Amino acid sequence: MINRRTFLASSAAVAGAGILGASAGRTLAADPIKLGSILDTSGAFDAYGKPMDMALRLAVDEINAAGGLLGRQVEIVAYDTQSDMALYTQYGQQLARVDKVDVVHGGILSASREAIRQTLRKSGVPYFYNVLYEGGVCDRNITVIGVTPSQQxxxxxxxxxxxxxxxxxxxxxxxxxxxxxxxxxxxxxxxxxxxxxxxxxxxxxxxxxxxxxxxxxxxxxxxxxxxxxxxxxxxxxxxxxxxxxxxxxxxxxxxxxxxxxxxxxxxxxxxxxxxxxNYSPEIVSPANEAFLKAWTAKYGNTDQIHEIAVSHYQGIHVWAEAVRKAGDVGRDKLIGAIEGGLSFEGPGGKVLIDPKTHHAVLDVHLMEMSGQKLKVLESFTQRQPSDTQGVCDLAANPDDNTQYEIKI
Amino acid sequence: MDLAAIFAVEILYAIASLVVISSGLAVVFGMMRVINLAHGEFMMVGGYATIVAVKSGINIYIAMLIVAPIVVGVLGVIVERLIIRRLYGRLVDTMLATWGLSLLLIGLASMIFGNTTTGISPPIPGFAIGQYQVNGYSFFIILAAVAILVAMFAVLAGTRAGLVARGAMQNPAMASALGYNPERVYMLTFFAGSALAGLAGGLFAPLLGLVPTIGSAYIAKAFITVISGGASVIAGLVSSAVLFGATSQIFTLATTPMVGEIALLLIAIVLLRLLPQGITSRFFRGAM
The missing domain is CATH 3.40.50.2300 (Response regulator)
Known part of the structure; x- marks a missing residue:
């Protein structure tokens, strides 16, 4: 039997619970930041892509375990391009237009980078390419963490x-x-x-x-x-x-x-x-020790780690640093942070972003293969990406969108 | 002079590898007029059979020369019983069915072995000719090609089984009237062709990084060789392998590998324009 008083009391309680529930939901489940990943984790290039994917997941776990970015968790939206260049165009569009991710990390071969770079630029999605490459890409929307010819x-x-x-x-x-x-x-x-x-x-x-x-x-x-x-x-x-x-x-x-x-x-x-x-597992530094330990804890052993997996790991942390510094995941503020002398102490040494080219200043090691390992012969600290610096100045030409090639 | 010897070895090797790749197809297409678009995938299966056998501790020569042909031969018999025998004489339908089969085999291999590259090292060390080095395994491929050709000739020309097989291909009704079951002959011929494809896959396994899609690298070369060879199984195979192997290799050595591939395709197009029935329609007519 419901009389007027009990009805009012119970409906007020329901309404109150509704308001409480809604507000609690809003603070707890703040929309995650979407990180788009596009890598060849199968096919002819999977020896590159699989460890890069592992590095991505390790880096994102670390970021989330430390409380995420700006109070939001980072969520991975990943596509396997199966070593097929045609799939890059397709998944690049998917990431930018359907999934509407906040950033894209990935691309392995230079052909794959060029397949998605323009789509991401047009859609205003910041792009991080974290692989050793031939140098010369001059585009404010991209940040390159890999080693270039003048460094290697x-x-x-x-x-x-x-x-x-x-x-x-x-x-x-x-x-x-x-x-x-x-x-x-x-x-x-x-x-x-x-x-x-x-x-x-x-x-x-x-x-x-x-x-x-x-x-x-x-x-x-x-x-x-x-x-x-x-x-x-x-x-x-x-x-x-x-x-x-x-x-x-x-x-x-x-x-x-x-x-x-x-x-x-x-x-x-x-x-x-x-x-x-840039990297050998033999490097002795606190950052590398911590990295090897975290990798082992997640994957059991360090056999899969390679040069561009570490580049990728460093790229994701550089992006996270930029987001923290910018206080925003949006493209313009993020690029502002990238151009403000951003750096990260990674397993391969200090990664410093050169504001004029969006390329990284990196340590490089001359190494020799010996007993299935890379033995460091000589180290070169903080080498500039001077090949790209010679042709690219994003401070003077912010609208540049070219890959410069060396002429002989 | 030594350098000329090295180049000669490479040219012989190119010819031999075409013979090895194409011999299974030559038997299946040349004798039975069945277009097996899964030929490349049969080779791929032979390659994986070899690698699995070697990794489980079997001697590499036994794995290449015995395990791979038997595995693929048995696969061939199953395919023949289930699919091919229902489609004899229907060229286009066979192509469609074997194309589907090739996709199925690629899918299965990707599921079992992963879409990734695996490989084993060649068992024969290199050696020196004068001051130059050659890959010892190249000689093994050359020997294998010669052995395959001799064995094919011996079986087809020298044994009763070969005679019956040729008879049944030419006139199944007559073979049947004489008391031979053409169905059985077809099945055994398809077994032989498949086993040769498996052998080829096994022989090439130590030279390549094996992926489930490796078959597509072979199928075009195998078809060009067999079709350009024409009606005679062995003479056709040898003549077109010599022509294409030598041309592509000479161009590769003189310029770049890319030009070598283009030269091979160009000469095949010109050849098929001039001799649509293949080399043996004009030269070596009536040869085996």
Whole structure:
């Protein structure tokens, strides 16, 4: 039996509960910040993409465990592009227009970066590309955390020339990365008194290098420099060792090791190859120790960690720093923070963002493969991305939207 | 001079690899007129069979030369019983069915092994010719190609089974009247063709990074070789493999690998324009 008094009391209670519930809901479940991820976690490039995805999840876990950003949790919206460049265009649009993410991290091959860069720029979604690449991208919407030729090739090639001799034979993947990097190799070889005697380009699905190995012997170079990319190209190193060339002509590579190739190849196949990257698990620093410990806690062991997984991890933390500093996830304030001398102490050393190019100033280490590990020979602290700095000034031309290429 | 020897080895190797890749298809298409679009995937299965066998401790030669052909041969028999035998004489339907089969095999391999690259190292070390090095495994492929051709010729020309198979292909009704079951002959021929595809997959496994989609890298070359060869199974296979292998390799060595591939395709187009029935429609006519 309901009389007027009890009815009023109960309906007031219901209404009160409703108001309380609504307000509690609003503070607890503040909309998460959406982080779009676009990586090849299957297919020919999965050796690069899978550890990058692991690094992404570790970084986001760390950010969320520390209370998120601006009181909001970070939520990952991830797509696997299956090593298919066509899927980048599709998922890039999906992230920008359907999922309406606040930032996109990802893209591995330079071809994939160029496939999504314009879409993200037009949609006003800030984009972080966290991979070693050929340099020259000048676009305020993008931030590049990876190593560029003036940081890597400029260290690697003179060291190889000093060690082994002047004649260089270049093998490069046949797309923008390989084509442009081959020209940088030529430039830095010339600057160091060396000479590129021949450059061969290979489509990404080529896996038989028999005739190339014969040709190289015909040219008799002092050094072979492979800038090869992906699973099929890995066959080169195997066939090179199988032909007994390992002891005849030494190698310096701009790409091997990025996808943990030194752990896939046997020690006999990999030993002695010279490389230069931002990261080696052997680096001794508090940041690296903490990183290795966190990775082990999440994944059991550190076998999967590689150069661009660490780059990706650093890229995500740099973005998080920028959000904290800007107090906003929106594009304009975020870019303001990026251009305000942003830096992050990562496992690969200090990452400082150069405001004029949106590229990173990084430590680089000259390393040699030895027993399936990267042994550090010499370290170069805080190298500038001078290749891009020479052509790009976003402070003077904020509307620039070009990838500059080196001319020889 | 030594360099010429190295280049000669590479040219021979290119020819041999075309023979190895195409021999299974030559048997299936050349004899049975069945277009097996899953040929590349049969090779892929052979490659995975080899890698799985090696990783479970079986000797690599047994894995390549015995395990891979048997696994793929049995797969071929199952496919023939379930699909192909219902479609004999229906060229387009067979193409469609085997294309579907190739997608199914790629999907299954991706599910089982993951869409990722796996591989094993070649078992033969390189050695020196003068001051130059060659890949010892190239010689193994060349030997294997010769062995495959000799075995095919011996079986087709020298044994009763080969005679019956050729007879049943030419005139199934007559073979049947003489007491041979054409169904059985078809099945065994398809087994042989599939086993050769499996052998090819096994032989190439140590040279490549294997992915579930590797078949597409072979299928075009295999078809170009077999179709350009024409009606004679062995003479056609050898003549077109020599032509294409030598051309592509000479261009590769003189310029770049890209030009080599283009040269191969160009010469195939010109050849098929001039000799639509293949090389053996004009040369080596009536050869095996």
């Amino acid at each position: 090739v400029e260290v690697l090639i003179p060291a190889a020339i000093k060690k082994w001799g002047k004649k260089i034979y270049v093998l490069a993947a046949d797309y923008n990365y390989g084509q442009i990097t081959a020209r940088w190799i030529e430039k830095f070889a010339k600057d160091a008194g060396g000479e590129v005697v021949q450059t061969d380009f290979f489509p990404l699905d080529v896996a038989d290098f028999g005739s190339t190995i014969a040709k190289i012997q015909g040219a008799a170079p002092d050094i072979v420099v492979p800038a090869l990319v992906g699973g099929p190209h890995l066959s080169f190193f195997r066939q090179w060792a199988a032909a007994g060339m390992k002891s005849k002509i030494p190698m310096a590579s701009t790409t091997i090791g990025i996808g943990n190739e030194h752990k896939v190849l046997t020690a006999e196949e990999g030993d002695g190859i010279l490389v230069a990257y």
